[in-house]
Every structure is written in structure tokens, then in C-alpha cells.
Amino acid sequence: METKTAKLLDGKALAAKIQQELAAEITQLQPQIGRPPGLAVLMVGDNPASAAYVRGKERACAKVGIASFGKHFPTETTQAELEEAIHTLNQDERVDGILVQLPLPNHLDAVSLLHQIHPDKDADGLHPVNMGKLMRGEPGLRSCTPAGVMRLLQEYEIPLRGKQATVVGRSILVGKPLALMLLEADATVTVAHSRSQDLAAITKNADILIAAVGRPELISAQMVKPGAVVVDVGINRITDVGGNSRLVGDVNFDSVAGVAEFITPVPGGVGPMTVAMLLQNTFSTYLRVTKKV
Incomplete structure (x- = not known):
């Protein structure tokens, strides 16, 4: 009897397609808007897996034309220093998305940091405001x-x-x-x-x-x-x-x-789909912000 094999749901191929579409849209919009979309990934410490993930995200950004405003902090960075960095990025008009790379060193409170990110710049879609919008079926970052x-x-x-x-x-x-x-x-x-x-x-x-x-x-x-x-x-x-x-x-x-x-x-x-959606969220905010201009 022939062995049946399931069809693959190929996330890698779909992520590449989404990236191509985003790259084309950004190329078209950037001259009108005067700047590319911007994403800031904050990483603390020297976790090798996290460093690899961050590099992957920054490579994906470069591929589609999103500017990276990432910051790498030493392990001993305090909660207050990170909060201040997030507040600065919240105010920075070049930055459409902010995310904190997890896990963080034990002395830091990840949930409290997440709450500091402006909901409109919450590229990971994890802020309570965006979770609440999902709960209510309202548009928001997912x-x-x-x-x-x-x-x-x-x-x-x-x-x-x-x-x-x-x-x-x-x-x-x-x-x-x-x-x-x-x-x-x-x-x-x-x-x-x-x-x-x-x-x-x-x-x-x-x-x-x-x-x-x-x-x-x-x-x-x-x-x-x-x-x-x-x-x-x-x-x-x-x-x-x-x-x-x-x-x-x-x-x-x-x-x-x-x-x-x-x-x-x-x-x-x-x-690969997780990274593609991160880029999509950053682009969605970029579109929304620029429509207000």
C-alpha cells in the first residue's frame, strides 16, 4: 500500500512572497513619504539564540527596505535605563515599531517594559491595548x-x-x-x-x-x-x-x-511567518502614521 504524505504548509515560501510584496510597496511609497519604515529591536545581554534571532530580524528588515534602529544593551542594564530608551523611541518619528527581544536577564521585568511601548508602535502585538482589541474583534496590531x-x-x-x-x-x-x-x-x-x-x-x-x-x-x-x-x-x-x-x-x-x-x-x-508578520505590523503602522501627515 502506498504511504500517504501530508502536503507541506510552506511558511518559508510564503514569508518570502510577503517580503517581496512589502519591498515593492515600500519602494513605491518612500519617495512620497520621505523616509522608510523603521523598526527598533532592543536586546539585553549575550544570549546567543536571541542574538541570532535579532540578526535574522535585521536582515529581513534590510531586505524589504525597513530601517533598523536596534539597540544592544549590556546584561547589567537597569529597568529605568530600558524604560528611558523605550520612551525615546516612542517619541522618535522615524520609528514605527518597537520590540523587546525575550528572554531578558532575570533582574528585568519584561511585562512592565512591554507596557511602556506605545500601543501604536507595539510591533509584537502583545500590549494589553492590542490584546484587548483582538478580544473585542477590533482592528489593531496582532x-x-x-x-x-x-x-x-x-x-x-x-x-x-x-x-x-x-x-x-x-x-x-x-x-x-x-x-x-x-x-x-x-x-x-x-x-x-x-x-x-x-x-x-x-x-x-x-x-x-x-x-x-x-x-x-x-x-x-x-x-x-x-x-x-x-x-x-x-x-x-x-x-x-x-x-x-x-x-x-x-x-x-x-x-x-x-x-x-x-x-x-x-x-x-x-x-519565518513570525518575522514576516513583524515586518507587516511595522509597515501597517508606517502606513497609518503617514496617512495622518
């Missing part, structure tokens, strides 16, 4: 990873209306906002998490299954409804007995690909 998932589903014309969508994970970064976005698209939404009893019974009902828990290969083929759409938000580094490390998601890709109709790869699925 959290990048869940917005990226929704854009990927839209690109592949995956129907959501009336479908059973299950989100495994309830973080403020992904699980909660994604559940609200799916509700807004008329899906019937279940949110499961680490305390849910009989997780397999819950996930097996899902037409659209989204894993966002940060547990390597938690979702196996036995937990997936045949023909489901599986989106893997997880990104976990695992090391085998030989000491070789590789990235895996929250879904056991090889086994689930034999059951699902669509699946996202890790890497190359949701990750």
Missing part, C-alpha cells in the same frame, strides 16, 4: 506568531468556518491570541494544555490541530484525526546520544505526515 499561522492557513485556502480547531498550549504569546483569531474566523475552538486530561481524545477530534507547548514531538500520529491540518508552532533543540543537536517541533513530523492532509515543517513553517 501578535506575530498567531497572525502568521492564520495567514498561512489563508494562503493554502484551508476552510475554518464551522471546523473543529484545537490549540494545544495557552500562552499569552501564541495559544490565547490564536484561539481568539480562530474564533473570529468562525471555527469552533478548544484550548488544551499540560493539565488537560486525555489529551489524545481532545486532539483526535480536531480538523485543525495547532501545537504550541514547547514539548518535543509531543503530538504523535495516534493523536491526529486522519485528514487533519496540523500546524506545529514548537521549536525545540534536542541532542541525540552521539551529541548531535537538531531542531524539532511539538509534532512527531514523520509519523503525523502519514495521517494529516497538511502539515508545517520545523524549521521552515511558522518561524
Whole structure:
């Protein structure tokens, strides 16, 4: 019998397409507006993974014509110094988006810093004002990873209306906002998490299954409804007995690909979409600000 393999939801290809579209729009608008869009990524300390993420974001900005106003602070930087830097960027008319790269050193309060960012410049879409707008179904900046998932589903014309969508994970970064976005698209939404009893019974009902828990290969083929759409938000580094490390998601890709109709790869699925939505948010603010001028 021929082994069935799920079709890939290619986030990398879609992110490249979005970047091309943004680059074309920015090239056209910049002469009229007199400046490019601007994004400021603030990083504290020397976390190598964070440094790699920040470099990736700045490269993506350069590719589409967004100016970077990033700042790299030493580990011992105080809360007050960072707040002052954010306030300065809030006032800077060249800057359309601000984000603080997480995680921060332990002595800093990330939530309090997030509250200092002006909601209109909240490129990550995580400010309580923007979360509230999502809750109410009002226009506003949307959290990048869940917005990226929704854009990927839209690109592949995956129907959501009336479908059973299950989100495994309830973080403020992904699980909660994604559940609200799916509700807004008329899906019937279940949110499961680490305390849910009989997780397999819950996930097996899902037409659209989204894993966002940060547990390597938690979702196996036995937990997936045949023909489901599986989106893997997880990104976990695992090391085998030989000491070789590789990235895996929250879904056991090889086994689930034999059951699902669509699946996202890790890497190359949701990750590139998160960066694409960050650029899109920065561009949206740029458009809005310039219309007021």
C-alpha cells in the first residue's frame, strides 16, 4: 500500500512572497513619504539564540527596505535605563515599531517594559491595548506568531468556518491570541494544555490541530484525526546520544505526515511567518502614521 504524505504548509515560501510584496510597496511609497519604515529591536545581554534571532530580524528588515534602529544593551542594564530608551523611541518619528527581544536577564521585568511601548508602535502585538482589541474583534496590531499561522492557513485556502480547531498550549504569546483569531474566523475552538486530561481524545477530534507547548514531538500520529491540518508552532533543540543537536517541533513530523492532509515543517513553517508578520505590523503602522501627515 502506498504511504500517504501530508502536503507541506510552506511558511518559508510564503514569508518570502510577503517580503517581496512589502519591498515593492515600500519602494513605491518612500519617495512620497520621505523616509522608510523603521523598526527598533532592543536586546539585553549575550544570549546567543536571541542574538541570532535579532540578526535574522535585521536582515529581513534590510531586505524589504525597513530601517533598523536596534539597540544592544549590556546584561547589567537597569529597568529605568530600558524604560528611558523605550520612551525615546516612542517619541522618535522615524520609528514605527518597537520590540523587546525575550528572554531578558532575570533582574528585568519584561511585562512592565512591554507596557511602556506605545500601543501604536507595539510591533509584537502583545500590549494589553492590542490584546484587548483582538478580544473585542477590533482592528489593531496582532501578535506575530498567531497572525502568521492564520495567514498561512489563508494562503493554502484551508476552510475554518464551522471546523473543529484545537490549540494545544495557552500562552499569552501564541495559544490565547490564536484561539481568539480562530474564533473570529468562525471555527469552533478548544484550548488544551499540560493539565488537560486525555489529551489524545481532545486532539483526535480536531480538523485543525495547532501545537504550541514547547514539548518535543509531543503530538504523535495516534493523536491526529486522519485528514487533519496540523500546524506545529514548537521549536525545540534536542541532542541525540552521539551529541548531535537538531531542531524539532511539538509534532512527531514523520509519523503525523502519514495521517494529516497538511502539515508545517520545523524549521521552515511558522518561524519565518513570525518575522514576516513583524515586518507587516511595522509597515501597517508606517502606513497609518503617514496617512495622518
